[in-house]
Amino acid sequence: MQLDNKPRNARPSPEHNWLIETNSPYLLQHAHQPVNWYPWTEEAFRRAKSEKKPIFLSIGYATCHWCHQMAHECFEDQEIAAYLNEHYIAIKVDREERPDIDNLYMNVCMLMNGHGGWPLSIFMTPDQVPFYAGTYYAKKTSLHMIGFHELIIQLHKLYEQDQAQVISVGAEIKQALAQLQEQQAAGTLPPAVFQMAFEQLYVTYDNLYGGFGQEMKFPMPHQLLYLLRYGKFHDEPVAQKMALNTLNSLYNGGIYDQIGFGFSRYSVDETYIVPHFEKMLYDNALLLYATAEAYQVSKDPFYEQKMRELITYIRRVMVSPEGGFYSGEDADTEQEEGKFYTWTKEEVLNSLDEELGPLYCEVFHITAEGNFEGKNVPHLIHTKLADIAAEHEMPVETLQQKLEKARQILFEVREQRTHPNKDDKILTGWNGLMIAGLAKANAVLQDEGVELLAVGAIRFLEKQLFQNGRLMRRYRNEEVREYGILDDYAAVLWAYIELYETTFSPEWLQKAVHIADEMVELFWDQEEGGFFLTGSDAEPLLIRQREMQDEAIPSGSSIAAVALVKLARLTSRADYEEKVITLLQLGARTINAHPEGYLYLLISYMMLTEGTKEVIMVGKLSEEQRQLLSSLKKDFLPNTIYLHCEDPEAYKDIIPNITDYQPAETGANFYICENYTCRQPVHDPKDIQQMLDR
Incomplete structure (x- = not known):
């Protein structure tokens, strides 16, 4: 999908550049800069070729703090803009709208520098071949880094005076990119790979604060999902303890908004106290899912409360009037x-009364010195409510009530401040993740309002982002753009499956089968196996990419694998499972070498090796059976899959053998199946529970 490619002047008007014609919040942030930015269009590359200029490609996103920083220092600078406009064609890309472009050139940056990040700064030929890559630059050179002004002068000289070097570097990069995408010979994953992955997490685990590594900590919810499963199936309670401790620290830290709820992108310190303040939909979606599973494991009401808080934040801030979910909030x-998020001690005390002010400051570590640039990020790290309650001679419950009253007052005070900018585009894949998270939470909460929120979002996607049979990627201001990538299809598939398991409406299962078949047709490599990132109908780039490794979000291949195993067991479609086995075999060597990078994909392998239980319920549930099912949904049974056919005729198109299962005379018959083999049906709740416990 591209903008129109009619010939253009360098700038449509003195006041703005060609980004003004886009609908991306990120690109529009740069539309009034003196740089003659183009969006990613054929016209930009045509102009670069005709004028024999190199291309400066800048990739970022709307809520990126360092993108804003570089924009202020460099792209709003008249001297830099003048040089770029004379000697380069400058192109801006929103990484969230075009993850295919971002992924490609981020791999370039990693190959050239060993690290990456945003803003991503790429210098390339008019044929899209890169010859230099970096990330953030200040305007002026310092002791530690070349300045952007000096860099663009040097690289232009290189491009003009040493084309042989430019061509040589470009050829090496193209070859390295091709090697990255080469399929390895099929291998096997040993059962020990699960322990290897756990041990790699254990080595980097922070026993004091939870999480993994030191300094900057990203939530990485799929790590928690893996640990919960590993602990259950491999009898390793330490694994589940690691996951729960990490989740507790996340909720107690400043990375969690203690006043308005919702998670920030990451913590800049090991304690989770000081966050990088941007909030992203996908983090909150996956952490909601992890919190639901933490409740299933522990039955701790703390997690039920936190699920409700997260959903409150999503409903208040991230839901569009049409029902879809926005992408994020700025830092x-x-x-x-x-x-917006930080407080001086004086501000807190002035907002609360003489009792609540000092109490809130004590509990949430509000000091005159502050913990972030002279201000305070409220947090509960090292706070022991029982001890504070005892010191104040009040029950813990009373203390919690007072703190909740203080929170509500501070929230209302904070609402009067200027709010961070909201990235109000709606991305299909991230919406799929949130729908899956809400459906999972609803399995535990069994709250009709939560179900309606999830269903409203999927209805929005179906109405706006399915066009001519093709799932699209982005919606904003009634405009839909870009073909959906593998991540979009996989996330929507996951959403449909979770919706089915929480509602048992056959509609969702039928649509899961449809989207799975479309995903395989568009993205599966029919020659070598595995999934491509982009569809067979997508705009060609330097290479057609594959991506199996998890990053902040599980990869599209990983999400697809877990969903396809579930769908195979729900529908008896062996071809779905065969795709997952092929995927695991193709990735075996890489996964064996670095299992911690493929944790969500390993969950699909764990489903295959540990086996699943399918609970097929045929007929109308009795009240006792309904209560049992409600209870089962609150238990941590990740490899148990539920199928309820009140009317088997509604399923016969997607499960041809469903009519082999018969309902009971009263209530439903429960068929417990493993490895495509079912036991005799039972309908007494006690017998059902006994069979599930075996």
């Missing part, structure tokens, strides 16, 4: 990072 307000 900055009025060009100051965290300004």
Whole structure:
């Protein structure tokens, strides 16, 4: 999908550049800069070829703090803009709208530098072949880094005076990219790979604060999902303890908004106290899912409360009037990072009365010195409510009530501040993740309002983002753009399956089968196996990419694999499972070498090796059976899959053998199946529970 490619002047008007014609919040942030930015269009590359200029490609996203920083320092600078406009064709890309472009050139940056990040800065030929890559640059050179002004001068000289070097570097990069995409010979994954992955997580686990590694900590919810399963199936309670401790620290830290709820992108310190303040939909979606599973494991009401808080945040801030979910909130307000979220002690005391003010400051570590640039990020790390309650001679429950009253007052005070900018585009894949998270939470909460929120979002996607049989990627202001990538299809498939398991409406299972078949047709490599990132109908780039490794979000291949195993067991479609086995075999060597990078994909392998139980319920549930099922949904049974056919005729198109299962005279018959073999049906709740416990 591209903008129109009619010939253009360098700039449509003195006031703005060609980004003004886009609908991307990120690109529009740069539309009034003096740089003659183009979006990614054929016209930009045609102009670069005709004028024999190199291309400067800048990739970022709307809520990126360092993208804003570089924009202020460099792209709003007249001297830099003048040089770029004379000697380069400058192109801006929103990584969230075009993850295929971002993924490709991020791999380039990693190959050239060993690290990456955003803003991503790529210098390339008019044929899209890169010859230099970097990330953030300040304007002026310092002791530690070349400045952007000096860099663009040097690279232009290189391009003009040493084409042989430019061509040589480009050829090496193209070859390296091709090697990255080469399919390895099929291998096997040993059962020990699960323990290897756990041990790699264990080595980097922070026993004091939870999480993994030191300094900057990203939530990475799929790590928690893996640990919960590993602990269950491999009798390793330490694994589940690691997951729950990490989740507790996340909720107690400043990375979680203690006043308005919702998670920030990451913590800049090991304690989870000081966050990088941007909030992203996908983090909150996956952490909601992980919180639901934490409740299933522990039955701790703390997690039920936190699920409700997260859903409150989503409903209040991230839901569009049409029912879809927005992408995120910025870290900055009025060009100051965290300004909306931080407090001086004086502000807290002035907002609360003489009792609540000092009490809140004590519990949430609000000091005169502050913990972030002279201000405070409220947090509960090291807070022991029982001890504070005892010191104040009140029950813990009373203390919690007072703190909740203080939170509500501070929330209302904070609402009067200038809010961070909201990235109000709606991305299909991230919406799929949130729908899956809400459906999972609803299995535990059994709250009709939560179900309606999830169903409203999927209805929005179906109405707006399915066009001519093709799932699209982005919606904003009634405009739909870009073909959906593998991640979009896989996330929507996951959403449909979770919706089915929480509602048992055959509609969702039918649509899961349809989207799975479309996904395989568009993205599966029919020659070598495995999934491509982009569809067979997508705009060609330097290479057609594959991506199996998990990053902040599980990869599209990983999400597809877990969903396809479930769908295979729900529908008796062996071809779905065969795709997953092929995927695991093709990735075996890489996964064996670095299993911690493929944790969500390993969940699909764990489903295959540990086996699944299919609970097929045929007929109308009795009240006792309904209560049992309600209870089962609150238990942590990740490899148990539920299928309820009140009317088997509604399923015969997607499960041809469903009519082999017969309902009971009263209530439903429960068929417990493993490895495509079913036991005799039972309908007494006690017998059902006994069979499931075997």
